[in-house]
Amino acid sequence: MTNKSLNFNVIKQLDGTLARTGLIKTPHGDIKTPAFIVGGTQATVKTLTPEQVIQLGGQSVLVNAYHLMLRPSAELLSAAGGIHKFMNFNHPIFSDSGGFQVFSLGMAYKKGIDAISHSTKGDASQAINSKSQLAKVTDEGVHFRSHLDGSKLFMTPENSMEVQHKIAADIHMCFDELTSPLAEREYIKKAMNRTHAWAERCLICHNKLNDEHLALGESSQALYGVVQGAREEDFRKASATFFGQRDFDGYGIGGVFEPEEIPSTVRWVNEILPIDKPRHLLGMGAQPADFFLGVQYGIDTFDCVAPTRQARNGALFTYDGRINIKNSGYAQYFTPIDAECDCYTCKNFTRAYVRHLFMANETLGLTLASIHNERFVVRTVDSIRESIENGSFFEYKKRFLERYYGVDVAQKFLIA
Ligand SMILES: [Zn+2]
Numbered sequence: 001m002t003n004k005s006l007n008f009n010v011i012k013q014l015d016g017t018l019a020r021t022g023l024i025k026t027p028h029g030d031i032k033t034p035a036f037i038v039g040g041t042q043a044t045v046k047t048l049t050p051e052q053v054i055q056l057g058g059q060s061v062l063v064n065a066y067h068l069m070l071r072p073s074a075e076l077l078s079a080a081g082g083i084h085k086f087m088n089f090n091h092p093i094f095s096d097s098g099g100f101q102v103f104s105l106g107m108a109y110k111k112g113i114d115a116i117s118h119s120t121k122g123d124a125s126q127a128i129n130s131k132s133q134l135a136k137v138t139d140e141g142v143h144f145r146s147h148l149d150g151s152k153l154f155m156t157p158e159n160s161m162e163v164q165h166k167i168a169a170d171i172h173m174c175f176d177e178l179t180s181p182l183a184e185r186e187y188i189k190k191a192m193n194r195t196h197a198w199a200e201r202c203l204i205c206h207n208k209l210n211d212e213h214l215a216l217g218e219s220s221q222a223l224y225g226v227v228q229g230a231r232e233e234d235f236r237k238a239s240a241t242f243f244g245q246r247d248f249d250g251y252g253i254g255g256v257f258e259p260e261e262i263p264s265t266v267r268w269v270n271e272i273l274p275i276d277k278p279r280h281l282l283g284m285g286a287q288p289a290d291f292f293l294g295v296q297y298g299i300d301t302f303d304c305v306a307p308t309r310q311a312r313n314g315a316l317f318t319y320d321g322r323i324n325i326k327n328s329g330y331a332q333y334f335t336p337i338d339a340e341c342d343c344y345t346c347k348n349f350t351r352a353y354v355r356h357l358f359m360a361n362e363t364l365g366l367t368l369a370s371i372h373n374e375r376f377v378v379r380t381v382d383s384i385r386e387s388i389e390n391g392s393f394f395e396y397k398k399r400f401l402e403r404y405y406g407v408d409v410a411q412k413f414l415i416a
Pocket residue numbers: 337338341342343344345346347371372373375
């Protein structure tokens with residue numbers, strides 16, 4: 001089968017490291033890598049218009065097949081002419097399979113899946129072993145209940161592919177089983193083997209669906225395999241070997257929760273994956289260390305909903321660390337959130353004004369805060385790309401992280 005759905009070229013490899021710059025080409029445009037892929041879970045980047053996403057430098061967004069399948073439905077997206085038309089974003093779009101959401105449902109049904117953040121994984125780990133979990137995994141697929149209305153659903157690798165092809169993003173993820181970071185080794189192995197078996201089924205189904213697109217004169221779509229294996233070195237290496245030997249367009253790396261894990265987990269995987277295919281670190285990008293370590297250990301793209309979620313809570317990035325804009329100390333602070341930030345918010349508004357909007361529950365506050373945080377992470381990854389191009393990556397990493405975290409805290413990311 002001819003599959004021109006995705007092309008990737010490494011442009012510059014930083015000598016003696018896994019860090020590189022590159023270019024991903026899709027039918028909806030190119031992505032210069034390393035890149036931050038903006039979180040667009042429900043076919044929207046929360047509180048922002050597509051024009052605002054483009055203006056802040058977003059090259060691509062990632063939507064979630066699980067959410068869209070439940071609401072408004074894959075059929076509706078297909079009838080609308082696909083996700084690009086539906087959300088009016090004529091640039092590359094990734095879709096996540098929903099494996100993470102199904103995993104989260106097992107633990108956080110009542111809190112809503114947004115409640116599962118990296119910081120609550122302790123609770124999450126307990127819940128996966130509890131009888132109250134609402135997702136049941138079998139070799140065939142996953143039985144779960146909708147977080148919207150509690151209806152019973154069954155997701156298989158095949159219907160994940162069918163759903164994702166109807167949504168029609170440029171790049172899909174295989175349906176995988178994510179395990180709790182604290183799961184038993186025995187269970188991690190079982191889940192990894194199931195993820196591999198599901199990936200084979202995803203690939204067969206995906207190729208069949210692409211043949212149908214091509215027969216209709218439509219562009220084909222790309223599929224990434226998703227490497228799992230938790231924190232177990234032998235499993236990660238086995239998973240990377242499995243995926244590297246198969247004809248995926250690129251690779252997602254799932255199940256990484258903290259930046260401290262990257263120098264081991266991500267390195268094990270990227271030392272094995274083929275160098276000529278792109279690698280996406282799923283769900284990581286809540287703080288600058290994620291990007292510097294991810295890129296250093298061979299990641300090309302990142303996605304994370306944390307920057308906009310934090311923005312909506314008033315937690316804003318600055319080059320000197322994160323601030324909470326609701327703090328009373330900013331009431332008369334008539335300078336930008338960050339004087340060095342080039343975003344629309346910082347060019348036009350003060351901390352005092354953004355704080356006022358938060359205190360008055362004005363929705364513009366959410367938009368201005370989201371523009372700022374998204375610009376901060378997009379620009380951080382862009383500047384990392386430039387530092388690889390001009391050979392200053394390690395100096396830049398040290399300077400950035402020491403300023404952001406303070407010299408002491410930054411050490412743990414610098415020795416890595
Ligand atoms: Zn800004």
